[in-house]
Amino acid sequence: MNKKGDLVKNVLGILLTVLGLAVFFIGLSRLYSSHVNQESENAKRTIDVIMKKIDALPDGGSTQVVLQGFPGAENWYIVGWNKNDKDRPNKCFFNNCLCICKDDKNPEHGVDADSCQRNGFCRRIKLSPDIIYSYPEITSGVFKVGAYVPAGASGEGVAFNRVGVSCIPLANNLFDFNLNRLPVNYEFKGNSDFVSWSLHCPGLRYS
């Protein structure tokens, strides 16, 4: 006797098994997502909010954004990369881009394209501006011990009047962030008090 079609008798059982496995794996994925690195998720959310606000700006428009920090935010910074920067992260491809990157505290290079490539989230800006500026406005201050000292400065304890650096450190409370969509470039300016020079930013310039 060659009995075929035994599988038909087990269809119900198979369906129930598939349903149970599906519920199990869905529950497992939700459990995992709730424990995924929350700091990275918050950083990603921050850059996405900034990008949406940029997209909503008309040409020549400007806005001030209040951003809420998060635990660990003091280790992150925002930096803009131009499409002509030869050292920009690969994530930017051939576009201008704005990245939120984690400072890996490496005294050799500090914050740079490698940091952004490894520990950052970049969003491409596809429109025409050639230059992206991102910097905190600092009117006075003193380099602290351990900070990167640019060529020409005499070392720690150097007072400066005005410094522009190409990255904006985040804070773990609230901070202001100015977005200016200028005719030939975008300008991102952080207003937070810059109390730590432990970040090494590309393009540091001072006067």
Added chain:
Amino acid sequence: MFSMVLVKRGEMTSDQIVALVLAIAGFIVVLIFAALFYGSSKGQDSIEACRLSVLTRATTPHAAQAAVPLACTTGKICVSKSGSSTACSQFLGEDGVISVKLDGKTDSDNARIIEKTSAEAMYQCWSMMGKGQLDLFGNAPELLVGSSGQATCVICSRVAYSDDIPLSVLSQVNLHSYLENALVPGSSGLTYLQAFTDKSINSFAGLQSAKPDSKINLNPENKKEQDLPKISGQTNGKQIAFVFSQVKPVSWERVLQNLGYAAVGSTFVISQVPGAGKVASALLFNPTGLLVTAVAGVTVAGGASWNAYEGQKAAAGYCGAFTSPNDKLKDGCSLVQAVNYNVGDINALCPGSIQGNP
């Protein structure tokens, strides 16, 4: 001799077909139910996740507390006439915005809707954070930001008001009155005031008179008004935040005394009647444990502008023993209040750090 070999193919019987159809239909129903449940309860999911993380952190030894993240995401509520979640430009680009529609027949009805939204947000914040009696930050400030004695906060929710809401509605908002009279949903007949304090308290006046010689002294150091810390009062586009803050002052007993309380481990509610001149607009902790007032520096230009905060001055708090795994560090004060959502005001209230997710 030959044998007949019967070849039976897998022909399904009618019973099997019915069972199969029922199984598939049931599976589809379960999927639809799950999708609806997940969609509608997404908000509840995040609240419960926050509550669970609060409990987990509170019961974790202090040495490990900083490693337990608070899974509390700041809620975003957009109040508008249209009821659209995109009506509030304050939330442009942000996800998870809940919309509240002002569909009352009169301005007064709509003002009640705003009060209801605020009261629920405030109470939910208090409830979610353990009603102020859980030690949430332990020595986390020292570990996280290297500071001690400074208030650490969670921004529970932000409430923004769209531009299509007329001033005639906003000017009638009085959270103080709503807390006194409205019942908390599912609370067995308690008003918000009773839920924050005690079921014997029926009014703010009763709160004062219940305490002998009660007198609120919000300026215990008798500082001159110009020397008191200032809060800007800037509205940042009509947006307030309900903020939970906690601190371990040197002497929380003095904090209670300054509020006119003699009891140990007391909850309190403070309210200022809108328009009553220069009254305390927000409450700040400082490391020495004194409750210091902040006088609003708001100027209302020609009566046409509106400070979202004006009608929502109310704070609830608790000072006393926290539920903590560490016996030595288990006293402190917690507070929930509405604050104008801007950098200056929030950071003045939360010099330690802000926990949770934006």
